[in-house]
Amino acid sequence: MAEIIQPTKTGTVDFVVGDRTFQTWYKILGDLKTSDKRPIVMLHGGPGFNHVYMTPHERLFTDADIPVVFYNQIGLRQYPDSPAEFWTVDLFKDELDNLLEYLGIRDNFDLLGHSWGGIFGSDYASNRMHPGLKRLILTNTFCSSKLYLQGGEYWRDHLPDGLGEVIKKHQAEGTTDSQEYKDALVVYRNTHLCTLAPLPEKLLQSIGNAEGNRHPEFAMNKRLKDWSVIDVLHNVACPTLLISAPEDDMWEPAVRPFFLNIPKCKWVELQNSTHVPMYEEPDNYFKILIDFLSNVDA
Secondary structure, eight states: OOOOOOOEEEEEEEEEETTEEEEEEEEEESOTTTOSSOOEEEEOOTTTOOGGGGGGGGHHHHHHOOOEEEEEOOOGGGSTTOOGGGOOHHHHHHHHHHHHHHHTOTTSEEEEEETHHHHHHHHHHHHTOOTTEEEEEEESOOSBHHHHHHHHHHHHHTSGGGHHHHHHHHHHHTOTTSHHHHHHHHHHHHHHTOOOSSOOHHHHHHHHHHTTSSOTTSSTTTTTTTOBOGGGGGGOOSOEEEEEOTTSSSOGGGTHHHHHHSSSEEEEEOTTOSSOHHHHSHHHHHHHHHHHHHOTTO
C-alpha cells in the first residue's frame, strides 16, 4: 500500500522584541484555509524543549481531520547574552499572539498546553481573555509554582530506599554531577515523569534540545517561584479540558484549582500514565481529546 502523504507546511515568522528580531519556526498539519475544522495550536513543555515530543498529536489530524499547528518557542540559543529579566511568561504569550496573527487564526483557534506549555497557556487564557480561543486543553500541568514545588518535595520524600534524601543532599552540596545523584533522578523520572523504558526517542530529542536552551534563572524555584493563575482562572470563558494522572510529577493539589475555578471545566484523571500520556496511554488519551474537541456543546 502506498504511503499517504499528509498535507504539511513549515516556515518561520519574525517575532520582534525591542530592537531584536527572533524567528519562530512552525509546522502545520492540514489546511488552515480550507478545513471546516477549527485548528489547534500545540504549546510544548520546557521551557527550552521543542515541538518534537509533541508530534504524536498529529493523530488529531489523521484521526479527526483537525488541523494541528506545532511551533518551537524561542530559547536561550537565539539570545545567548540575554539577562534573566528578559525571559518572562509574557514573552511567550506575546510570541503565541504573534504566531496566531501571522497564521490568520487568532479569531478562531483551540489551544493544548502540556507541562510548561500548560503553565503559560493557562496564563494566556486567564489574562488575555481573547474571544478567538474556543477550546482550551491543559494536560499534565499546574496552576501555582508554590503548589508544584510542594509536590516535588512530597514525591521525593516518598521515593524508596531513601533516594529522596540522596537527591536533596547532592542538590544542597552542589554535587549534582555525581553518579549517585543521577541514578536517584532516574528512579524519580521513571516513577513520576515517564514509565516507559527506554524513553521514547522523540521525548529524548526534546529533552536534549533543552540543554543550554533556557536561562538557568527562569525556573519554578527561582524567578517563577511566585507564579500563579489561581486568582484569575475565573476569566477563562471557553470550555476547558483538564488532564492529570495520580502519579504525575504535577501532583493533584497543584491541579485541582483549575477545576474549582474555571467555569466550564472537565477533569479527566488518567490511571495508566504519569507525565506523558501521549506515549504512555495514547489510545485513551487521544480518544478523550478528540471527543472533547468534536463536541460542539462541550
